[in-house]
Every structure is written in C-alpha cells, then in structure tokens.
Amino acid sequence: xxxxxxxxxxxxxxxxxxxxxxxxxxxxxxxxxxxxxxxxxxxxxxxxxxxxxxxxxxxxxxxxxxxxxxxxxxxxxxxxxxxxxxxxxxxxxxxxxxxxxxxxxxxxxxxxxxxxxxxxxxxxxxxxxxxxxxxxxxxxxxxxxxxxxxxxxxxxxxxxxxxxxxxxxxxxxxxxxxxxxxxxxxxxxxxxxxxxxxxxxxxxxxxxxxxxxxxxxxxxxxxxxxxxxxxxxxxxxxxxxxxxxxxxxxxxxxxxxxxxxxxxxxxxxxxxxxxxxxxxxxxxxxxxxxxxxxxxxxxxxxxxxxxxxxxxxxxxxxxxxxxxxxxxxxxxxxxxxxxxxxxxxxxxxx
Ligand SMILES: Nc1ncnc2c1ncn2[C@@H]1O[C@H](COP(=O)(O)OP(=O)(O)OP(=O)(O)O)[C@@H](O)[C@H]1O
Numbered sequence: 001x002x003x004x005x006x007x008x009x010x011x012x013x014x015x016x017x018x019x020x021x022x023x024x025x026x027x028x029x030x031x032x033x034x035x036x037x038x039x040x041x042x043x044x045x046x047x048x049x050x051x052x053x054x055x056x057x058x059x060x061x062x063x064x065x066x067x068x069x070x071x072x073x074x075x076x077x078x079x080x081x082x083x084x085x086x087x088x089x090x091x092x093x094x095x096x097x098x099x100x101x102x103x104x105x106x107x108x109x110x111x112x113x114x115x116x117x118x119x120x121x122x123x124x125x126x127x128x129x130x131x132x133x134x135x136x137x138x139x140x141x142x143x144x145x146x147x148x149x150x151x152x153x154x155x156x157x158x159x160x161x162x163x164x165x166x167x168x169x170x171x172x173x174x175x176x177x178x179x180x181x182x183x184x185x186x187x188x189x190x191x192x193x194x195x196x197x198x199x200x201x202x203x204x205x206x207x208x209x210x211x212x213x214x215x216x217x218x219x220x221x222x223x224x225x226x227x228x229x230x231x232x233x234x235x236x237x238x239x240x241x242x243x244x245x246x247x248x249x250x251x252x253x254x255x256x257x258x259x260x261x262x263x264x265x266x267x268x269x270x271x272x273x274x275x276x277x278x279x280x281x282x283x284x285x286x287x288x289x290x291x292x293x294x295x296x297x298x299x300x301x302x303x304x305x306x307x308x309x310x311x312x313x314x315x316x317x318x319x320x321x322x323x324x325x326x327x328x329x330x331x332x333x334x335x336x337x338x339x340x341x342x343x344x345x346x347x348x349x350x
Contacts, residue, residue: 002196005170006174007179009179018265022181025268028222029219029220029272031298032222050225051093052071053229054223056068056089057233074089077093088121091122092120098116099216103212109172110164113164113206120205132199133160133198135157137200138150138154139153151244152250154195160198164193183265184261186211186215188257191260195247208228211264222271226271294324294333297333297347305344305345309321
C-alpha cells in the first residue's frame with residue numbers, strides 16, 4: 001500500500017542543498033514584514049499583476065489559453081467567460097480569490113479539497129467538479145509528432161478517497177508536531193497529491209492552488225505578489241523532469257523526494273528574491289535616514305565604511321551618517337573594526 005510518512009525525517013532531504021534553500025526562505029520570511037510595509041498602492045498593483053500571471057500561467061501549463069486582454073478582463077471580473085478555456089480560467093480565478101481571502105479559515109481536509117475543486121469547475125456546467133476520479137487515469141505527454149507517452153500512472157480511482165484522507169491527516173499531524181520544516185512538508189504534500197492525481201481533470205492546477213494555500217497558512221506570502229505559477233511555467237522542463245525523477249518507485253514507497261523538493265523550494269526562494277528586489281527601493285524610500293543606514297547592515301555582508309554609506313546614499317549628509325553610526329554603536333547593533341582611515345563597521349552578530 002502507498003504510505004505517506006511525514007513525521008520521520010527523509011535522509012535524502014537532510015542535505016545542504018535543501019537546508020540552504022530552507023534557511024534562505026526563512027531569512028526572506030523574516031524580512032517579509034519590511035517588504036509588506038512598502039507603499040500599499042505598489043503592493044496592490046503587484047498583487048493584481050500576480051493574480052493575472054498566476055491564473056494565466058497555471059492554465060497555460062495545462063494547455064488552456066486565452067488572449068492577454070481577455071485574461072486581464074476575466075481575472076478582474078470585467079468579462080464573462082465565452083468558451084471552455086475561459087470557463088476554466090474563471091474557475092481558477094474563483095479559487096485563487098477564495099484562498100487569498102480565506103486561507104486562515106480553510107482547514108486542509110478531503111471535503112475542503114473537493115469543495116475547491118468544485119469551485120474550479122463552477123463555470124463548466126458539463127463537468128462534475130468536486131468529485132474524485134471515477135476511473136483510473138494516466139499522466140501523458142504528447143511529443144512533437146503528436147505521439148502520446150505515459151509520464152506516470154497515478155494511484156487507482158478505488159484507492160483515491162482513502163489516500164487523500166491519509167495524506168491530509170499525515171500532513172496536519174506533522175505540522176502539529178513541528179519536528180520537520182513546513183516548507184519540506186508542503187513540497188512533499190504537493191508531490192504526493194500529484195502522485196494520487198485524485199481528479200479526472202484539474203490535478204495540476206489544484207496542486208498549484210494548494211501550494212499557495214499551504215504557504216499562506218504557514219506565513220509565506222510571497223505567492224501573493226510574485227506569481228509562483230509563472231516561475232513554474234518558465235521552468236517547465238525542470239518541473240516535469242524533477243516530477244519524473246521523484247516519482248520513480250513511488251508505489252513501492254521507494255521514491256526520492258529530493259529532486260522535486262529542491263526544485264519547488266528553489267521556485268519559492270526565487271520568488272522571494274524577486275520580491276525583495278522589487279520592493280527594496282520602495283521600502284528604503286519610505287524609511288527615515290537613520291533607519292536606512294541601519295537597514296544597510298541587514299542587507300550587506302561584511303564591513304561598511306562611512307564613505308561607502310555616503311556613496312550609496314548621496315542624499316544623506318555625513319553628519320547624519322555619523323550620528324546614525326554612533327547611535328547604532330551605542331545600541332550594540334554594529335561594531336567598529338579597524339582605525340583611522342580604515343575605520344569601518346559590521347553588524348554585531350553576537
Ligand atoms: N511524473 C509525474 N509525476 C507526478 N505528477 C506529474 C508528473 N508529470 C506531470 N505531473 C503533474 O501532472 C499535471 C498534469 O496532469 P494531467 O495532464 O493529468 O492534467 P490534469 O489532471 O488534467 O490537470 P489540469 O486539468 O490542471 O491540467 C502537471 O501539471 C504536473 O503537475
């Protein structure tokens with residue numbers, strides 16, 4: 001029987017490549033508060049753009065298309081869907097909005113997953129959303145010549161309801177135990193969800209929507225402002241390759257989560273990097289001069305001299321920089337290194 005073991009450490013994941021990504025993302029999460037203090041109008045526009053990009057990308061990955069103009073209109077609810085693809089797109093928008101607005105109140109359990117799937121198909125009268133698959137399915141790839149190849153054979157329809165139940169319980173218990181980092185648990189959950197492939201249709205999109213839900217629930221909000229789905233679309237080859245690598249031996253509980261977990265964490269880290277890049281200048285503009293000097297020590301590794309600061313911030317006078325440095329020294333936030341012309345300062349990590 002397929003097992004979901006989320007409460008024991010997977011040795012293949014306890015490696016520097018994964019640990020470094022986890023700690024990079026933790027670092028960004030610590031700064032997230034600062035990012036989110038950026039001008040509300042800028043964050044609002046990033047959120048609107050990310051919603052359009054996420055909806056467009058997640059559907060395009062599955063071969064569902066519309067024009068850029070129609071996509072914007074559908075996401076902003078200024079147009080009604082006109083065909084099947086647009087109905088699928090409108091459904092994605094609905095679930096994405098539900099997750100953005102209600103993530104705190106949504107409990108990960110089978111009924112909730114079914115409800116979200118029902119909403120994904122709320123614009124398609126002919127599709128029975130909100131029901132598990134009624135026949136076994138396969139994940140296929142169509143090559144350049146139109147020939148179909150099997151990527152993966154998911155769990156049978158018969159085993160699906162019970163497997164989803166166990167997967168949700170195991171994830172929740174592991175989160176409660178707090179022994180294993182949620183970022184790892186989330187990546188594993190998404191992977192196993194895809195292995196089960198619980199629906200006749202909509203599995204890929206549901207996996208990406210659940211990714212956002214679980215990340216928001218653990219305080220990782222980057223997906224609201226930078227589209228994770230678009231980063232996945234832009235690295236589709238690695239996405240499919242790592243899914244393939246991690247799925248070998250999945251039935252026999254012998255699969256190696258490492259390729260997919262590393263890929264997924266890489267996407268989250270990349271999104272945070274982009275987020276920090278985009279809001280950094282905005283945040284810095286809003287801060288007082290002394291705060292900007294202090295923030296430099298959070299952002300830069302190594303020593304910083306008075307003239308470095310003056311070069312970075314030509315609008316701050318030398319007297320103000322000296323005053324800020326002396327206050328930071330008094331607080332113990334920074335330390336002085338060197339003397340005379342070589343005097344510089346480093347963040348006090350003690
Ligand atoms: N080897 C694999 N192992 C597990 N999952 C995979 C593998 N290869 C691809 N996938 C996942 O399966 C999804 C596509 O599955 P499928 O073609 O069955 O689409 P679907 O269920 O119709 O979902 P949607 O309607 O959202 O496309 C991909 O988006 C990817 O997330």
